[in-house]
Structure formats: structure tokens, C-alpha cells
Amino acid sequence: MRLKGYKNLLEIINKRTSVEEYLMQNPEKVPKHLKQQSLFLENKLGDNNRKVIMDKDEEGIVTSFPNKEVNTNKFAIRRKTKYIPILKHKHEYIEIVYVLEGSFIQEINGRQIEMNKGDLCILDKNVVHSSLPLSESDVVVNIILTPEFFDGIFMHLLSYDNYISNYIVNSLYAKSKSQNFLLHHVKDDSVIKILLENLLLEYYSTEIKSSAAINGYLLILFTELSREITDSTGDLIKDEQDQVKEKILAYIRSRYKDTNLNKMADYFHFHPSYLSSLVKKEFGKNLKDLLTDVRMAEASKLLKNTDMTIENIVYEVGYTNFSYFYKVFKKTYGMTPNQYKTNLIKNSKLKAK
Known part of the structure; x- marks a missing residue:
């Protein structure tokens, strides 16, 4: 049964989880600092299908990996748990953070950022971030996407848009460790807000999600994001795109003897499909x-x-x-x-x- 609009969506999405019930009943268990208890409690009390797979890198930063559900579906949507801080960590997947109600503070790459209602943040796979506890009135969702989600026709279509290609596809789908993130405010009357709400309604209305519908919403979402970003930062993105073009040409001139698409993609941390489309678009001919x-x-x-x-x-x-x-x-x-x-x-x- 499909939910009846935004109010109905909030009623469903804002129901307290077992973790939040535990924290409400045991406030002394809420850590005062960003320690590993936050993810520990999620794993101990949360849904088995949503358990977080964690590991520490050589710098001691916790990395969260896609669990079975995310690997199977290639996407998932989670409401951010309230009343508890989230430790400094990074993901082996892409995360879109969207504030439906209220506000919260997160730290991204050492920069403290306050996100308010309507704010959206796209985090690349390797961005180190943490967040302070959400209050009762705050409603924030995380949209999780594996790089594989962008395979096939979705990746192919995105690669033909200059600005989507230059930031979103490159940042989200590349094999890069450049720690990119993007902040954007979604206006009340924007197409993006309508798309996000319909995406959430689709996800929370039925137990069996329509991958085709979610795929379509996300494709249009990224396209509309590209248009809005172009309006506000088009010149900056164009400058960056020109720099990438110059770097590609310099690379080819210095390594033309033995390079190929895969070697070049590894060097620039691009997906081969994206690099191929980028070369065609910028130079008017294929890499060969x-x-x-x-x-x-x-x-x-x-x-x-x-x-x-x-x-x-x-x-x-x-x-x-x-x-x-x-x-x-x-x-x-x-x-x-x-x-x-x-x-x-x-x-x-x-x-x-």
C-alpha cells in the first residue's frame, strides 16, 4: 500500500527503533564523546539485516562496508538514529544525507557543518565524517548506494552530461581516494524535493521495493542536481573540467607508447566507462x-x-x-x-x- 504523502511518510519513518527505545530508557548509556559505542549499540540492538560490517584501517579510522542487504539490492535507505553521536568513520559505499526535519551537526574532513531542513550532502566512499546526536524533532535519512548501482544504463546515461560527469559520476563512481563531498540546499519548490519525497514514499510504502522506480528517481535526481549546481557553480566546474582535459592530454603525450584505457583509468581513478565517454566528449574522438x-x-x-x-x-x-x-x-x-x-x-x- 502506497503512503499518502509527506505527513504519512514522517509517521512511518519516524517510529522509534529498538536502539532509540534503549537509549531513551538508559540515557546514561549515551556516550559523551564520539566513541565506538554508537555503532556497537546499532549492531547489538538493531535489525539483523541492517548490522554494520566494520573494520579499522592503518590509521585507526573505522570503515563501514556494505552488509548483505546493501550488497544484494545495491542500495538502501536508513533514517539516522537519534540521541547518540556517531564516531569518526568512512564508508566503502556512497552516502546521500538528507535532512527532512530539524537540523544536526556533522564533521566532514575536519570541517564542522550544520545541516538544516532541506540540506543535502553527498559523501564519496572515503570521506571521514562524524556527527553529534540528533534530537527528538530531527529527522535525517541516509541513502546508501554501492558503486555497482551505477553500472549499466544508469552509468551510461550519466556520462553524457558534462556537469554530472565532472563531479557526481567522477566523485561517486571513481576508484578515487580524494575524499570528495558536496553540499546542496533543496528548495521547497524544487523538482529535487519532489523527487526525494517520491523516492522515500516508494521505498517505505512496500516491503518489495521497485528497483526500476528507485533507479529512475535517482537518475532524474542526479540530473536535476547537476542543473542546479551548474546554475550556482558552473564556472568553477567548467574550470575544473578544463584542467582534467589538460591533464588527460598531458598524460597521453607522455605515456602514449604503452598506455590503454584501463591503465589510464587506474591512473586518473576513473571508471573506464566514464573515462571513455569523457575523452569522446572533450576531444571529439575515442581514446584509440x-x-x-x-x-x-x-x-x-x-x-x-x-x-x-x-x-x-x-x-x-x-x-x-x-x-x-x-x-x-x-x-x-x-x-x-x-x-x-x-x-x-x-x-x-x-x-x-
């Missing part, structure tokens, strides 16, 4: 053709300025198949490397006279 252009330009330079044999030039610019190099070179310059070299010599002698 871009590499060919750079290799042919380098081959031309070596023919002009060195006495290297053509065979050595073939290997120097990253080819192992001699006949294939000849084929590509002739297609590029309209003549074979030997003919190209002969023409260079002739032109040099004519200039000398």
Missing part, C-alpha cells in the same frame, strides 16, 4: 584514435629530426606490428614512412640551395 594521432605526430617528428631507422621508430612510438604501423601512417599522411622520409630529404635540399 587520440592515441593514434599522438603516435603518428611523434613518428613524424622522429622522421624529421633523427636518423633512427623506421623499424626503431615503430617500436619507439608504441607499435609492435610493423605492417600495421605502415597502414596507419599511410592513412594519416597519404604516403608510406619511406616516402615521407624521402620527401623530407628532398625539401631539405631544395631549401639549402
Whole structure:
């Protein structure tokens, strides 16, 4: 049965959990500092399907991993537990924090941020964050998404939007450790608010969630976020995008001999599908053709300025198949490397006279 609007949603979503009942009855159990008791209580008293999988890294920071439910469905929505602080931690999944009612304070990468009703925060996989306790009147939800959620058509569609590609897809889906996060205020009359409410209504209305509906809401949500971000920070994002383009070109020029899509994706911490779309969008050609252009330009330079044999030039610019190099070179310059070299010599002698 579908919930009847926002008021009905709040009634369902705001019911006290077993953890909150325990904390209300045992206020002395609420830790005064951000210690591990917070997640311990969640695990001890919470729903078995929602138990948190935790581990500490070499710096002692707790990392939360997707549990069985999240791995199976590739997404989950949780209301943030009240009355208890959450320790400093990070996730091996993506988290969208949205304040439905009230406010709360969280610390992100050492920066204390107050989030109020309508505020939304997107946290990348490796962002270290913590939060102070929520009060009775505060209602905050966490939308959890695994990187795999963005696979297939969802990732493909997102990659064609400049601003979504540059921040959201790169930040959320990349294999990066750059600790990105994004803050945005959702206005009362915005499409984003309608999308978020419908997403929550879909999730909490039935036991069997519609992945297709949730997928669709999230796709439109990210698209609308992209548009609003563009309006407010478009120039900054464009500058960053230009810098990424320059870095990609510099990388290709320095490593054209032996690179490929996967190596390049690892270097830039991009997903290969995203990198492929980004190269196509920024340069107007695919990575293979871009590499060919750079290799042919380098081959031309070596023919002009060195006495290297053509065979050595073939290997120097990253080819192992001699006949294939000849084929590509002739297609590029309209003549074979030997003919190209002969023409260079002739032109040099004519200039000398």
C-alpha cells in the first residue's frame, strides 16, 4: 500500500527503533564523546539485516562496508538514529544525507557543518565524517548506494552530461581516494524535493521495493542536481573540467607508447566507462584514435629530426606490428614512412640551395 504523502511518510519513518527505545530508557548509556559505542549499540540492538560490517584501517579510522542487504539490492535507505553521536568513520559505499526535519551537526574532513531542513550532502566512499546526536524533532535519512548501482544504463546515461560527469559520476563512481563531498540546499519548490519525497514514499510504502522506480528517481535526481549546481557553480566546474582535459592530454603525450584505457583509468581513478565517454566528449574522438594521432605526430617528428631507422621508430612510438604501423601512417599522411622520409630529404635540399 502506497503512503499518502509527506505527513504519512514522517509517521512511518519516524517510529522509534529498538536502539532509540534503549537509549531513551538508559540515557546514561549515551556516550559523551564520539566513541565506538554508537555503532556497537546499532549492531547489538538493531535489525539483523541492517548490522554494520566494520573494520579499522592503518590509521585507526573505522570503515563501514556494505552488509548483505546493501550488497544484494545495491542500495538502501536508513533514517539516522537519534540521541547518540556517531564516531569518526568512512564508508566503502556512497552516502546521500538528507535532512527532512530539524537540523544536526556533522564533521566532514575536519570541517564542522550544520545541516538544516532541506540540506543535502553527498559523501564519496572515503570521506571521514562524524556527527553529534540528533534530537527528538530531527529527522535525517541516509541513502546508501554501492558503486555497482551505477553500472549499466544508469552509468551510461550519466556520462553524457558534462556537469554530472565532472563531479557526481567522477566523485561517486571513481576508484578515487580524494575524499570528495558536496553540499546542496533543496528548495521547497524544487523538482529535487519532489523527487526525494517520491523516492522515500516508494521505498517505505512496500516491503518489495521497485528497483526500476528507485533507479529512475535517482537518475532524474542526479540530473536535476547537476542543473542546479551548474546554475550556482558552473564556472568553477567548467574550470575544473578544463584542467582534467589538460591533464588527460598531458598524460597521453607522455605515456602514449604503452598506455590503454584501463591503465589510464587506474591512473586518473576513473571508471573506464566514464573515462571513455569523457575523452569522446572533450576531444571529439575515442581514446584509440587520440592515441593514434599522438603516435603518428611523434613518428613524424622522429622522421624529421633523427636518423633512427623506421623499424626503431615503430617500436619507439608504441607499435609492435610493423605492417600495421605502415597502414596507419599511410592513412594519416597519404604516403608510406619511406616516402615521407624521402620527401623530407628532398625539401631539405631544395631549401639549402
